[in-house]
Amino acid sequence: MQIEDYIKAGKIAAEVREMVRVKDWIGKTVYEICEEVEGEIKKRGVKCAFPVNTSINEVAAHYTAEPNDPITIKDTDLVKIDLGVQINGYIADTAVTVCYDAQFDGLVQAAEEALGNAMSMIKSGVKVSDIGRTIETTIKQMGFKPIANLSGHSLGQYTIHAGKSIPNIWSIGGFSLSENSAYACEPFVTTEQGGGFVRNGQIKNIFAINSRKKTKEPEADRLLDFIWDNFNMLPFALRWITKEWEEKKARELLEILIKKKTIQAYPILIEVNEQRVAQAEHTFIPNENGVIVTTRAL
Ligand code: MN
Ligand code: MN
Numbered sequence: 001m002q003i004e005d006y007i008k009a010g011k012i013a014a015e016v017r018e019m020v021r022v023k024d025w026i027g028k029t030v031y032e033i034c035e036e037v038e039g040e041i042k043k044r045g046v047k048c049a050f051p052v053n054t055s056i057n058e059v060a061a062h063y064t065a066e067p068n069d070p071i072t073i074k075d076t077d078l079v080k081i082d083l084g085v086q087i088n089g090y091i092a093d094t095a096v097t098v099c100y101d102a103q104f105d106g107l108v109q110a111a112e113e114a115l116g117n118a119m120s121m122i123k124s125g126v127k128v129s130d131i132g133r134t135i136e137t138t139i140k141q142m143g144f145k146p147i148a149n150l151s152g153h154s155l156g157q158y159t160i161h162a163g164k165s166i167p168n169i170w171s172i173g174g175f176s177l178s179e180n181s182a183y184a185c186e187p188f189v190t191t192e193q194g195g196g197f198v199r200n201g202q203i204k205n206i207f208a209i210n211s212r213k214k215t216k217e218p219e220a221d222r223l224l225d226f227i228w229d230n231f232n233m234l235p236f237a238l239r240w241i242t243k244e245w246e247e248k249k250a251r252e253l254l255e256i257l258i259k260k261k262t263i264q265a266y267p268i269l270i271e272v273n274e275q276r277v278a279q280a281e282h283t284f285i286p287n288e289n290g291v292i293v294t295t296r297a298l
Contacts, residue, residue, distance in 0.1 A: 002157075003285070005090035006182055009046065010283055010294025013085040013092035016040045018297050020081050021096045030054040031069040033081065034239065041085055049084030049091045050160060051206060051237035056080075060147060060188055060198045060277040061269045064205050064237045067247050075100045078107065080279040089158035089232065093184040094295040095281035104276060107144060107189055111280040114138040114146070114168075114187035119293055124179035124286040132167035132174070135187045139168075145196040147188035147277065150269070155182040155283065158232040177286045182294075186281035194275035204265035207254065208235045211262050219249075220256045227263075235266070 019040060025033055034052040041048050051064040056077050065071075073079060082095035097108045114135040121134055131152075139146045152166030164175055168187050177183065190196060212228060214221050226244060227236060241250050257263035271277050284293045 002090055003180070005087040006092070006283075006285060006294050007292065009085040009087045009090055009092035010296075011298070012041065012044045012046055013083060013094045013283070014295045014297050015044075016083060016085075017094050017096050017295065020083070021098065024100075025073045025079065025098055026075050026100055028073055029065070029069060030056075030063075030071045030073070031065040031067070033073070034065040034237075037081065037083055041083065046085050046087055049086035049093065050235040051240065053082035053095075053206075054079055055082070055268070055277075057276045058271045058274040059201070059268050060150060060271055060279070062206055062266050063203065063268045065239060066205055067239050067242050078104050078276045078278060080277070082279065082281065084160070086158075086234065091155050091160060091182070092283045092295050093155065093160060093281060094283060095186060095279050097278040097280065099278070104278070106142065107191065107276060107278040110139050110142040110144045110189045111187050111278040113142065114189065115185060115280040115282060118185050118187070119282060119284065119291070122177065122284055122286055122291040124177050126177050126286075128166045128174040128177065129171055131185065133170035136169040139187065139189050144189045144191060145194050147190060147196055147198055147271070149197050150186070150188045152183060152185040152281075155184060158234055160234065179286050179288060182283060182285050184281055184283045186279060189278045190271050191275045193273060194277070195272035197272045198269040199272050201268040201270045203268045205237060205268075206235050206266045207237070207258075207263050208266070209233055209262065210264045213260070213262055215256060215260050215262065217256060220253045223250070223253045224257060224262060
């Protein structure tokens, strides 16, 4: 059942996120982190909703490890680890920022506090513009800046961004939260010197199906079927197909599918002034009693 799947996915995602939060990742490669965190999800008998994101410093979001990616976590790095669990396509989306340099603790705290304040005001009927205002006010009062062009989102079955946005700043219009719908709220915070916006980077290492239209190239079509069978419309990484195809071949086939627009590639998102960014994220469902934060720590 839908609500039970959301709750179970959330419980597992929260458990893995709390493990991620307290672990010392210094000296580990992003490849090791992604494989380990995805392994923690899979060993609990569920699927990843998307490749674990390990976005470092000024990279705000959408970086996942390449096969054997050698990028290594330093003791001065700020790392957003964003993870997702899905059961029958019902998703838990949650993130934590790990940081080992006390200089940046304030940034991490601002993201956590903004998320906490947003969660305390959730019930059905709340306007997302008011959630945005709470997030923005919390972050600014702590001396930081919200990222204005990143936002939370509604969730649907096998759909991470189901069409509605929950802003991280006050903004005109928007919708009101509905009972028994799933959403993710994810404040992103940068420093006073930051522009408070992200831009697309060059790197693209997260992909998802756009359409299932055949390419007439048998091997590319076989890859497309594999992706659909294993990930449906949800995002995937090259790491997830190199068990079936050799890396060079997998890259070639993926390139064909991207050119034909059957696969979409998502660029990494970088803070415009290259300032560090922290993030915190929960998935929640407003109900008749208030809210279920599915990814709340136990
Ligand atoms: Mn996320
Ligand atoms: Mn999200």
